[in-house]
Each structure stands twice: as C-alpha cells, then as structure tokens.
Amino acid sequence: LSEWRMDVVTGRWVVIAAERGGRPFDFKIEREGTRAGTCPLCPGHERETPPEITAYRAPGTAPDTPGWRVRVVPNKFPAVRGCGCAVASARGVHRAMPGIGAHEMVIESPKHVRGLEDLGPEEVAAVLLMWQERCLALRRLAWVEYIQVFKNVGRAAGASLEHTHSQIMALPFVPREVAAELAATGAPEGCRLCAVVRQELAEESRVVVAGRHVVVFAPFASRFPFELWVVPLVHEGDFARADRAVREEMALALHGALGRLARVLGRPPYNLILHTGPVNRAAADFHWHLEVLPRITVPAGFEFGTGYYVNPLPPEAAARYLVQNENPR
C-alpha cells in the first residue's frame, strides 16, 4: 500500500507508491506507447480502464460503453487511494501516514489526440466543467484538504499515455506550493495576483491573450521558456464556482494559448496545473488560475538544489513570439 512520508529535514511530503512497486519497475509499464486502435482510452476499449465514475455521454448509452464525450475513471495505477484520518504518526524521528487520497483520470475526448489544443474550444469548456464537477464531488469527503488537477502532455513532461487526459488528486493536506500562493493572494492588504493582472494588462509586453474575463500572460519571473499563466480577472478563490461565462472564455483562451505554443514551438511537451483554493478556506483567500509549463528545458542541479530556476528566455520575448505566431528557430 502507498504511504505518505514527510522528510523531517525539509518538511516535504512524498507518496511512496509501493503498490506500483512490488516489482520496482512496474511504473515503466505506464510509459508504453499507444496507437489509435490499441489505445485503452479510445472508445470501444472502455473495459480496459477501471469502471467509470462519471461521464458526459449520449442519452441512452450505458456506462463503460462508447457514446461519451468526457469520461472519468479511477487511475489504474493510483498513487494514493482510500479514505481515513490524515494524522501523521512517528516512526522514530520520521513521520508517515497511510497513502490516503483519490486519484482520477479525466479522458478529455473520444478522439485519439495529444492535447487540448487538438480539440475545439467547446470541448475544452466541457473538460473544465468536468473538473469543476469532480472538485465539488471530491471535496465532500471529510479528509480532503486540497484537490490538485493537472495534465501532462508528451513523454518529456511525464505523460504515460498519448491520448489526451488529465488527472485529479484529492489530498489530505494543503501542499507547499499552494500554501505559498495562499499567503500572497489572500493577504488582507490585497491580492498580489490581482495586482499582477492589473500591471500586465497595463504594460501589455507579456500579455498573449486579453479577454473580458480572462488574461493569458508570460509571468514576469517565468521558470520556463514560454511559461504561461491563465488567470481570471475577478478575484475568486474557488475554481469550482467559476460561472459559465468565465469557464467558456477560459476554455477559449487556454485553447488559443496552447495552439500558439504548438505552432511556435512545434508541439512541445508541457504540464498544465490548476491552482485553486484549499477546500476549507474562504473563497476570498485565494485567486485561482492555470499554469502552463512547456518542458523544452530540463530542471537540473541548480533548480533542485535551490528551488529557484534559470530561464534562458525573457518572458517578454516569449510573449512576442506567441503573439506574432512566429517560430524562433
């Protein structure tokens, strides 16, 4: 069974996902290439995944059969699972607790395509709606403190399956990256992300898409070349409460930004992460947003040693290439 372990020197939590590791290299299995026709996420292969949790599907079609547009299943190789009390116990100086959590996979389309940029904006909006529904469902569980939605595209970004999908993990604590943002976006003296959004819109040099409800920009301190943040203009901590207008414009902006990345960089590997407010905090305490992290550089000794980054491309240059749809190579 999996186990959460805390490094007492750094305070960092790690899931030791031993279920995957009776044979230690089991996890390589997930990295198999898949082609349309043999892909376990394609329609007609529903029995190759665990039974579906929910789906948007055509009227009259049965669960675990074709006819779905978005389909959610438990992860076949869950890093965490089960319910329980999130209390760390001592093992000498070490701290550990059972590997509780939920780990779901959102199959974003019946089409065997690589990423959200290959779908239509309305299909991306349906994926966002499904993320919202799963966030609402998962946070009813008593032990859930945070829900991390993320997406890996391309092997260099950690993707194990080619067919476009995202993952949702419900966690028994607030992770440290979110805790850091919480301090800055819910501070009484005002949300720093609101201030950043105002400044980006005024300066324009890092903006890629500016809409009525949403802005896409290359952040001032981008960790990666072509890093993009997709941020709602309104200060709202809870992604699940974003209304239809915001969700649909977010889908359009995200789709547009990913399409530009694909054209300018030649379909790079990337990670997409959602940062939303912790479950048990007031909605005003956070400012939810998406982060797109292209993986064309490799975090290495400096990054792991310091927690900081070297980025060889100014975000102003990245924004210019993306706005002009210009390939820099």
Add this chain to the structure above:
Amino acid sequence: LSEWRMDVVTGRWVVIAAERGGRPFDFKIEREGTRAGTCPLCPGHERETPPEITAYRAPGTAPDTPGWRVRVVPNKFPAVRGCGCAVASARGVHRAMPGIGAHEMVIESPKHVRGLEDLGPEEVAAVLLMWQERCLALRRLAWVEYIQVFKNVGRAAGASLEHTHSQIMALPFVPREVAAELAATGAPEGCRLCAVVRQELAEESRVVVAGRHVVVFAPFASRFPFELWVVPLVHEGDFARADRAVREEMALALHGALGRLARVLGRPPYNLILHTGPVNRAAADFHWHLEVLPRITVPAGFEFGTGYYVNPLPPEAAARYLVQNENPR
C-alpha cells in the same frame, strides 16, 4: 544582461539569463554532443574555455595548457555574473535586481569520462578539495550569501557537456530549499539530520554505505527512485571546513555509491547537489551533506503543482538493490 526576478505570488526567484537569449534558442548550443578529440573540456583544448581561474596542475606547466588534474574556469554561458548590491527594486508590483553572482565550471578530470564514478576515489577527493577551495574564495565577496555546488550527468539530468564537470554558483541570497533545511538542522532543540543519521544507522534498512565519518542512505521520504544522501556523521554546517579524513572518506563513499547506481541502473542520468550552510551563519546552524538524484522518473504536473513528489520505489527496496549490486530489470 541577466536579471534576478521574484515571483511576488510565490516568493520564488528566477534568473532570466537574457545574455544567453538574444537569440532565444542559443541555449540549445550548449547541448551539442561532444566526443573525445572535439571536446572543449579535454586537454589540448584549453583555449576553447574562458581563461582558467585555478587548477591543480603539474609543476612547471602554464595556465591554460595541458598538465592539469582539476581545472576551474568561468562558465562560458554564465547564468549570473558580476558583483553588486543585492537589493531588489520595485517595478510596479514586481521585484527585480541585477543578475549578480558567479558561475564557475570545475573540470573534474583530464579524462573524457561521464561522471565521478568513472574516476578513482583519490580523484574524487581532489574534486571535493577544489570545491572547498572555491567556496572559501567565493565567500570573500561581500555580496555572497550562499554557494550552490551541483553536477548534472546525462542529458535527461540537464547536462550540456559529456565530459565530467561540476558547477558552482555564488548567490546573493539564501535559496528557499536551503532555508527550509536551515530551520530543521540548526534548531536549538537539536539537528534533525543528526537524528535521522542516528536512526538510519540503527535501522540499517536504508543504509548503503556506513563508514567512520560518513553514511550513505536512501532517505525515508526519497523524492526519486534510488535517491541517496551522503552525510557526515559529525554535525558540521560548513562543507569548506571538512578535514582531510572526512573529505577522503566522503570521496570514497560517493564514488562507491555512484558506482553502485551505475551498475544497478545501467548508468542513469543524475544530479548531485551539495547543501552547505549559508555564508553568514554560524557553522553550528546547519548540517552539510550531498544529495544524489537519479533521473529515471520525470517530475510532472503533480510535482510542479504541489512541490511534493510521487515515488514508485520504496527507499528500502532501493537500498537493498544497491547493497546487493542487483539489477532490478
């Protein structure tokens, strides 16, 4: 010129190394493969690097000529450089400061080999001695708050050159990973890394090498499969003050551990990082150590979103494979 930029939402600092990026993909140039004979780090090619800062070399040989055993040069593509006052200035809500710092390359051997595991233990000891000397020299600069020594081996670990080398960056602040460890290892109630070392030696299940002065173990909350920490038994914050006995045993233990990794995993890519105490803190405030991070898994959306890790291999299993020199595949 380079610039340090702070993300005001997370507190994270990033070097925007624009010197490398006038042409934005300049940094790809560093990733060229090199072969013995055309390698700019091999003897006879000394003019292809910037002029040497220092070297261990045969009596009577001139700088920037063959005859060296370990050679230190400025990084040809420095992420940071120059001196100055490390004061962040406001740019609206953003914070930035000039890209001050030092960025050196330690060419660890005249032999065109891949890593420290390909050298002899006494050659590894000479590299550690050179790291100590550079730490002592760099911290005389008034603005230096921290010195990060690291090594990238293999492309998947971010290495740009094949010939075995390490990098040293002098920084104008204490990075967040070190700050987190500082709180735990210099606490008045006792150093947690000392407590971990005692427990690992008592339990044995995660220990790979146990010596008189040094222990190598797979940490309880390993981020990566086969992660190893190399830790001196004595509570000492300042790597540069480690004496000859510790340094030579450290070299032997590191060489042995890297050799086991190479045999068991088939020469994996890896990062090696040194965590030593900040320049302006008392030596008792830290417990210096090395961390070896094999890069056979890919940090992805979960890791970047949360700052936490999923590790599919229990460290107890990793230690067993390494102790038995057994290839798990």
